[in-house]
Amino acid sequence: MKTALRTCPLCEAVCGLTLTLDDDNHITSVKGDRDDPFSKGFICPKGASFGHLDEDPDRLSAPLIRRGDEWVTVSWDEAFAAVAAGLGKVIAEHGRKSLALYVGNPNAHTVAGALYNTPLIRALGTRNIFSASTADQMPKHVSSGLMFGDPVAIPVPDLDRTDYLLMLGANPLESNGSLCTAPDFPGRLKAIRKRGGKVVVVDPRLTRTAKLADEHIFVKPGTDAYLLFAIVHTLFTEGLTAVDVESNGLDEVRSAATPFTPEAVAARTGVPADVIVRIAHELAAAPTAAVYARIGTCTAEFGTLAQWLVDVINVLTGNLDRPGGVMFANPAAPGPRRTRAFTTGRWTSRARQLPEAFGELPVATLADELETPGDGQVRGLVTVAGNPVLSAPSGPRIGAALSNVEFMVSVDRYLNETTEHANVILPPPPSTQSSHYDFALLGFAVRNYARYSPPMLPLGDRPSEAEILARLSMIAAGQDGDPMLLDEMIIDQTLRAAVGAKGSGVEGREVGDLRADLQGNSGVELRLDMMLRLGPYGEWSGGGNLSLQTLLDNPHGLDLGPLESQLPGRLLTESGKVELAPAKMLDDVTRLRESLERAPADIVLIGRRQLRSNNSWMHNVSTLVGGSNKCTLQINPFDMERLGLTDSATIKSAAGELIVPLEPTDTIMPGVVSLPHGWGHSGSTQRVAAAHAGVNANALTDDAVVDVPSGNAVFNGVPVTVSPVG
Numbered sequence: 036m037k038t039a040l041r042t043c044p045l046c047e048a049v050c051g052l053t054l055t056l057d058d059d060n061h062i063t064s065v066k067g068d069r070d071d072p073f074s075k076g077f078i079c080p081k082g083a084s085f086g087h088l089d090e091d092p093d094r095l096s097a098p099l100i101r102r103g104d105e106w107v108t109v110s111w112d113e114a115f116a117a118v119a120a121g122l123g124k125v126i127a128e129h130g131r132k133s134l135a136l137y138v139g140n141p142n143a144h145t146v147a148g149a150l151y152n153t154p155l156i157r158a159l160g161t162r163n164i165f166s167a168s169t170a171d172q173m174p175k176h177v178s179s180g181l182m183f184g185d186p187v188a189i190p191v192p193d194l195d196r197t198d199y200l201l202m203l204g205a206n207p208l209e210s211n212g213s214l215c216t217a218p219d220f221p222g223r224l225k226a227i228r229k230r231g232g233k234v235v236v237v238d239p240r241l242t243r244t245a246k247l248a249d250e251h252i253f254v255k256p257g258t259d260a261y262l263l264f265a266i267v268h269t270l271f272t273e274g275l276t277a278v279d280v281e282s283n284g285l286d287e288v289r290s291a292a293t294p295f296t297p298e299a300v301a302a303r304t305g306v307p308a309d310v311i312v313r314i315a316h317e318l319a320a321a322p323t324a325a326v327y328a329r330i331g332t333c334t335a336e337f338g339t340l341a342q343w344l345v346d347v348i349n350v351l352t353g354n355l356d357r358p359g360g361v362m363f364a365n366p367a368a369p370g371p372r373r374t375r376a377f378t379t380g381r382w383t384s385r386a387r388q389l390p391e392a393f394g395e396l397p398v399a400t401l402a403d404e405l406e407t408p409g410d411g412q413v414r415g416l417v418t419v420a421g422n423p424v425l426s427a428p429s430g431p432r433i434g435a436a437l438s439n440v441e442f443m444v445s446v447d448r449y450l451n452e453t454t455e456h457a458n459v460i461l462p463p464p465p466s467t468q469s470s471h472y473d474f475a476l477l478g479f480a481v482r483n484y485a486r487y488s489p490p491m492l493p494l495g496d497r498p499s500e501a502e503i504l505a506r507l508s509m510i511a512a513g514q515d516g517d518p519m520l521l522d523e524m525i526i527d528q529t530l531r532a533a534v535g536a537k538g539s540g541v542e543g544r545e546v547g548d549l550r551a552d553l554q555g556n557s558g559v560e561l562r563l564d565m566m567l568r569l570g571p572y573g574e575w576s577g578g579g580n581l582s583l584q585t586l587l588d589n590p591h592g593l594d595l596g597p598l599e600s601q602l603p604g605r606l607l608t609e610s611g612k613v614e615l616a617p618a619k620m621l622d623d624v625t626r627l628r629e630s631l632e633r634a635p636a637d638i639v640l641i642g643r644r645q646l647r648s649n650n651s652w653m654h655n656v657s658t659l660v661g662g663s664n665k666c667t668l669q670i671n672p673f674d675m676e677r678l679g680l681t682d683s684a685t686i687k688s689a690a691g692e693l694i695v696p697l698e699p700t701d702t703i704m705p706g707v708v709s710l711p712h713g714w715g716h717s718g719s720t721q722r723v724a725a726a727h728a729g730v731n732a733n734a735l736t737d738d739a740v741v742d743v744p745s746g747n748a749v750f751n752g753v754p755v756t757v758s759p760v761g
């Protein structure tokens with residue numbers, strides 16, 4: 036028996052885990068790590084299944100090549116040779132603009148995704164870059180980019196010190212939090228109430244989070260931007276503003292808010308005008324307050340406007356960048372600082388001319404790019420940790436269109452609804468054999484914190500996921516070779532930039548000397564060591580003594596203290612001030628105003644998350660499926676009755692039609708139905724998942740509809756009809 040410590044890679048809460056292994060290296064128990072200063076022993080059912088996920092017998096352990104209808108297991112050399120030949124042929128015949136990349140959600144949870152996707156994108160040399168971000172948080176990147184100049188400058192609610200939390204479209208009791216890294220989110224919410232604070236939840240469903248809150252407000256799906264604008268309106272008209280950051284655009288925001296009186300939006304949002312006015316007063320009166328909005332408000336028709344208005348309110352109430360309000364984390368290993376001012380639309384997609392945002396095209400136009408013939412049609416596709424057939428809007432259309440692709444390679448743990456279309460599948464090793472550091476998520480943490488997990492078990496003769504992606508990059512660049520060459524090149528470039536930067540802490544030093552100081556057993560460790568040393572607590576920046584060795588010496592993780600004010604230094608706007616009224620936001624207000632006149636649909640569809648689920652890929656572990664974790668359509672009994680429904684129903688949208696089992700519950704508003712995404716595993720070779728198949732919610736979501744400024748997919752507020760089967 037031995038124990039090992041690891042960060043859980045299964046959601047954004049980054050909990051510390053303590054694993055026990057037997058003599059054959061099987062995981063025999065998983066517990067929360069009580070000595071982790073951030074998660075303090077918290078664990079959820081998914082974390083507890085870490086061992087089952089790693090040891091799932093249906094998980095791929097060797098590369099696969101498709102020959103006709105058959106999958107053949109091959110050596111790593113054969114697999115990489117097939118990729119070189121396949122991509123090479125597409126590039127030779129159709130050019131690099133016919134290549135595309137899709138990177139999925141787990142890239143936010145792997146060191147490989149954090150460190151090697153950028154080189155892969157460069158090496159592919161195409162603008163067809165798609166990711167789960169445009170089915171998720173792209174509206175927040177765009178609003179932060181426009182307001183703060185930096186798309187990753189996303190302020191998080193200071194959960195541990197706030198007196199008042201207004202939370203919209205988030206259900207952290209199931210999701211464990213998102214764009215707000217906070218292990219034991221439930222405990223932190225309870226603590227707000229215990230210290231006399233107030234928690235208000237805005238959601239079309241009475242969720243577990245709403246039940247824990249002081250107040251729950253039902254809101255009609257897709258209408259958060261109206262509600263938030265009416266709060267802004269009230270703050271101005273009742274003299275409740277208290278801006279204390281340097282900003283531009285206050286008058287423009289005031290006049291943009293004019294039409295959105297509480298009375299004008301009450302019917303549309305379903306929130307009475309007096310409630311809106313009261314919430315505005317409470318936000319202004321609270322000693323500190325934070326407005327936090329997540330996926331329910333992002334994947335909506337006015338997703339970016341809603342994200343913008345959230346931070347407008349945080350500024351208007353004096354809560355941006357102050358303890359107890361919303362604050363910016365100061366991560367220990369930040370990425371390179373951006374130098375150019377943020378903008379969107381630097382290029383557009385080929386078929387629908389949708390604007391680029393944050394270097395990506397909307398996944399809502401992936402099917403178009405696969406289907407539409409002509410110069411630049413996607414002929415070669417790389418997917419890394421993604422399952423767009425289940426997760427992207429109009430997913431089944433993507434599945435069908437993948438047959439047009441001449442060569443597809445997928446880096447994935449499983450043969451699934453997307454990777455079954457690949458020519459080659461390259462499986463990463465289990466988490467126990469991988470390094471872990473949360474490069475992305477620690478930038479959104481509610482305390483500054485760092486923890487590194489080295490591989491617990493040796494890799495054997497398979498490559499790490501980092502090496503797989505590095506090798507893919509080199510193949511795409513036409514320079515297949517030792518992946519370490521790529522790391523050395525990146526280290527060299529980074530150190531050169533650092534010694535050349537004025538006041539960098541290593542200004543004028545020799546690159547060779549710095550390189551010689553770096554420690555690590557892999558390219559990942561060397562790069563982590565470099566980033567930590569150059570980072571704000573690092574021994575090279577003069578901010579502290581942090582390095583890889585410090586983290587190895589502190590395997591339970593290091594608390595780096597509560598969040599601290601970061602303005603104006605964190606801003607990358609040209610003015611050096613917070614831009615309260617970016618032109619792209621004011622332009623989109625017209626669309627919002629026009630929509631207020633439109634008659635809403637009788638029934639609209641929204642999604643939901645389930646505690647023991649994770650998007651499309653955790654349905655193959657028997658302890659996680661079944662019970663409450665089922666693919667059902669939640670519907671209010673009032674609607675069941677009115678529509679003459681019994682056990683199941685036909686649900687129809689502009690994009691498709693499904694037959695779904697019904698789950699009557701008065702926790703959902705009348706006129707709203709909810710179907711979780713990520714299901715639809717009928718016929719899967721993942722045996723447990725196939726037995727709990729469910730249906731693909733994204734057969735109903737429509738990729739023709741996007742949030743205009745960000746191109747983000749719209750999953751919430753989808754007009755549908757629900758009728759008896761047959």
Ligand SMILES: Nc1nc2c(c(=O)[nH]1)N[C@H]1C(S)=C(S)[C@@H](COP(=O)(O)OP(=O)(O)OC[C@H]3O[C@@H](n4cnc5c(=O)[nH]c(N)nc54)[C@H](O)[C@@H]3O)O[C@H]1N2
Nearest residue numbers: 139140141170171420421422426446642650651652712750
């Ligand atoms: N209708 C509807 N659709 C939605 C949403 C919604 O709310 N409603 N939510 C959206 C959101 S927020 C997101 S993030 C997307 C997610 O969309 P995707 O990222 O496309 O989907 P996932 O289901 O997360 O797929 C993850 C894939 O990665 C593989 N995988 C897991 N771990 C690893 C690993 O360590 N390495 C590698 N290489 N592969 C791994 C899994 O086998 C799986 O194939 O879905 C979106 N889709």
Ligand SMILES: Nc1nc2c(c(=O)[nH]1)N[C@H]1C(S)=C(S)[C@@H](COP(=O)(O)OP(=O)(O)OC[C@H]3O[C@@H](n4cnc5c(=O)[nH]c(N)nc54)[C@H](O)[C@@H]3O)O[C@H]1N2
Nearest residue numbers: 204206210213256257329330331644645646648649650751
């Ligand atoms: N257990 C589990 N955890 C997860 C995931 C998972 O699949 N399962 N997925 C992970 C991922 S990829 C992400 S992005 C995060 C997301 O984390 P969260 O944002 O917390 O996601 P949800 O739990 O889906 O909560 C969204 C809530 O929005 C509500 N909602 C729907 N439409 C609207 C609307 O128009 N307005 C408002 N105000 N509310 C609305 C829904 O009813 C739901 O309760 O969770 C992550 N964690």
Ligand code: SF4
Nearest residue numbers: 043046049050079082
């Ligand atoms: S809350 Fe998230 S990070 Fe924590 S144990 Fe559960 S899945 Fe893992």
Ligand SMILES: [Mo]
Nearest residue numbers: 140167170171
């Ligand atoms: Mo997500």
